[in-house]
Amino acid sequence: MSPDAPAPLPPAARRFLTGLFPGDAAVFSPEETCVFGTDASRRHALPAAVVRPETEEQVRELLRFAHAERLPIHCRGRGTNTVGDCVPAPSGIVISTARFAEILEIAEDDFVAVCRPGLVTGDLQAALAEKRLFYPPDPASVRFSTLGGNVATCAGGMRALKYGVTRDFVLGIRAILPGGEAIDTGGRTHKNVTGLDLTRLLVGSEGTLAFFSEITVKLLPLPEATATALCAHADADAALAAAGDIFRAGMLPAAMEFVDRTCLAAVAACRPLPWGEQAGAALLVRLDGSEGALAADLARLEGIFAGRGPLFVRTAREKAEQETLWEVRTTLNQASFRVAPDKISDDVTVPRGAIRAAVARIQDVAAQERLPILVFGHVGDGNLHVNIMHHAADPDERGRALAAREEILGLTLALGGTLSGEHGVGLSKLPFLDRQIGPGERGLMRRIKAVFDPHGIMNPGKAY
Amino acid sequence: MSPDAPAPLPPAARRFLTGLFPGDAAVFSPEETCVFGTDASRRHALPAAVVRPETEEQVRELLRFAHAERLPIHCRGRGTNTVGDCVPAPSGIVISTARFAEILEIAEDDFVAVCRPGLVTGDLQAALAEKRLFYPPDPASVRFSTLGGNVATCAGGMRALKYGVTRDFVLGIRAILPGGEAIDTGGRTHKNVTGLDLTRLLVGSEGTLAFFSEITVKLLPLPEATATALCAHADADAALAAAGDIFRAGMLPAAMEFVDRTCLAAVAACRPLPWGEQAGAALLVRLDGSEGALAADLARLEGIFAGRGPLFVRTAREKAEQETLWEVRTTLNQASFRVAPDKISDDVTVPRGAIRAAVARIQDVAAQERLPILVFGHVGDGNLHVNIMHHAADPDERGRALAAREEILGLTLALGGTLSGEHGVGLSKLPFLDRQIGPGERGLMRRIKAVFDPHGIMNPGKAY
Structure with missing residues (x-):
């Protein structure tokens, strides 16, 4: 058994999944599941199973079963996450949203669209543009990444400066909780202040609270x-x-x-x-x-x-x-990989006024570690993308690249910044999170997770 | 004892408050506390005590004590809330933020301001305008209402159409939990996706989770x-x-x-x-x-x-x-009170495409109940302010006004709308909330409240 081989699925669980997801909608062999074990973080863990639901009822049944059997659940769009949120470790069942991807409704007069999570965000934007409508969030991955993934990470993008991030456009979510219960948060009105804001609690929760079955987003008129x-x-x-x-x-x-x-x-x-x-x-x-x-x-x-x-x-x-x-x-x-074959990518964000200091200090780190570090990004948001280019095969270079990363995260926090402006915490930034978020706040987050997911089956061990 | 007289404060509690809040910073007599017992909902309940902290440490001590003694806490800005969020029922201790109202910092280069909750939002905007900075949310009460109150209700306003609501401008909150613990959510970066979004969970929580000690808001350049x-x-x-x-x-x-x-x-x-x-x-x-x-x-x-x-x-x-x-x-x-002396005011919100239907149906209700109903508001958000004008002293008219209100809330929900776009639920809309939010969602909200406030002392019996 390879070191990352999953704990084998109990036979009853395998029978259950095969019954619920007929044909190739459930796969178990490493050859078939392997590709669902990684994401843009380049980490990998082999899933115990991968299922591709086509209906909400399938997801509800699955979450009923997984909740009862304490089986980890990892929701996955197109795997563009850069911090390991899609990596199924500890091993469990991956829910791929690839076949749960329709635009359910574009309500032109309401300036609202209702979508399944597997929809590629760029495809939504293209459909909207034909109607002169506009969904602004534009993460760099927008042509490949899904709306569900964008919501799970509160994706940003270049247009966040004027229009805000994914959070600012999600009006409501129909979510399936561990145990199979469906909840409807928010609605389709552009304003809504009734009760605690469950919608924005789900946004950015990195798959740790619930599966998103339907996402209602606010639209704007497409600028001329x-x-x-x-x-x-x-x-x-x-x-x-x-x-x-x-x-x-x-x-x-x-x-x-x-x-x-x-x-x-x-x-x-x-x-x-x-x-x-x-x-x-x-x-x-x-x-x-x-x-x-x-x-x-x-x-x-x-x-x-x-x-x-x-x-x-x-x-x-x-x-x-x-x-x-x-x-x-x-x-x-594309150009960055001509500089060196390997990259450590970060999306540190500092207060807007600290961006000149951040750029200068990152350049100092590059000089000190003798590595090319590309710095670019959303200057209006203080959000810098930092690419530490190196040859990972050279242990000394790899060591310096990792050191540079740690120094950059440190200087970001010292400038009053945050470990992540767009990508999330996932697995990659979790070891650093204590430097930014105190035990009181993390304790609250974990107790809130327990309200949604008392057995801790949803993307366990990630984000907070 | 008048029917709304509060349960008398235990002598030890009174001694504690007098010690912690010297001079007129704690008041107990009905003559002095009466004015803190109402808000723009026109409901009233007499507070057991009113305290006016000047330091965060006072609030922490108070919440330590109130948590241990199970004493209800009601946070209050200027009392402009229209749904009874500031009404101290069940009777308890009102924390007035009137003396906790400074602008702590305007960081021009960061496009951020840090404020105490008692600051009047219009005063913040005036201070910002001198520096060509802009905090867009503009509830009708902006010249009187406080930033803390605006955050507690996720206040909207006319400019929400282009700029969004209060939620979209709150970057971080330093909050005091029951028990006295201080937490720092979010930060001062314009983007931040680390852990669950506690900041936006606090926004719109109507005083039910924590006291806001410092509020960090995002600023924009003031348009020319x-x-x-x-x-x-x-x-x-x-x-x-x-x-x-x-x-x-x-x-x-x-x-x-x-x-x-x-x-x-x-x-x-x-x-x-x-x-x-x-x-x-x-x-x-x-x-x-x-x-x-x-x-x-x-x-x-x-x-x-x-x-x-x-x-x-x-x-x-x-x-x-x-x-x-x-x-x-x-x-x-002002003009509305020339029509009739009494008003039932609502801020129903429908999907944008349903606004013509909503206006027509509200006009039908006005005809049917033979009452002048003023309809105006933020048409771009589907957010209609409805003023049901009547003579409350006339029992028949009052009955028809209440009937009209119920019909309007009903037609709003039938059109896919929400009971509140801006004002919140408070006490006034709580009896209707079950028509909009299901038991599963309300159960989650209450269990999340229990994470912050296990003894239920923060503005109990309101909002959800």
């Missing part, structure tokens, strides 16, 4: 148009100062992304950058609104940029042209 | 300018159709308020309305943004209005001129 400005500066300080100027002018862009020198070098190795001189940082700003309003705002933005002596400024209003400007940001992940 | 458009229509349908057109054009105004025929008549009795013909409804729209962008958006808005054959349209960009237009809405409360 968007525009993009790309601005390159001599160094990070100048770029971040320009970001501050934008806020001081009373502007709240739809997105504002920062890309540091190491990132620019990585991208430049893949494709020519649109500026001649050596730039030390770039700022990408997306505006949205009415056509006429955008023209005025874009002119204003150019004036603000000019005040910080940029090396390069370009604006775009055509979609294709905008996407070209955004390539400095969107090609980063 | 605002503009207002007032548009009068022949009937509610035309006005609400115009509201739909605005959304369909991809516009998301900062506020969009609807005022019905009965409201217009009430206002007209106080001051001349700016249109000659008889209008059946009006729509008020506020835009905000950069000066140049606003000019473009305002022109667009006028074009949209024109498509529904309005009786009257006026726009304004100067502050004073805007306020004149808003008087149709802001004078409503």
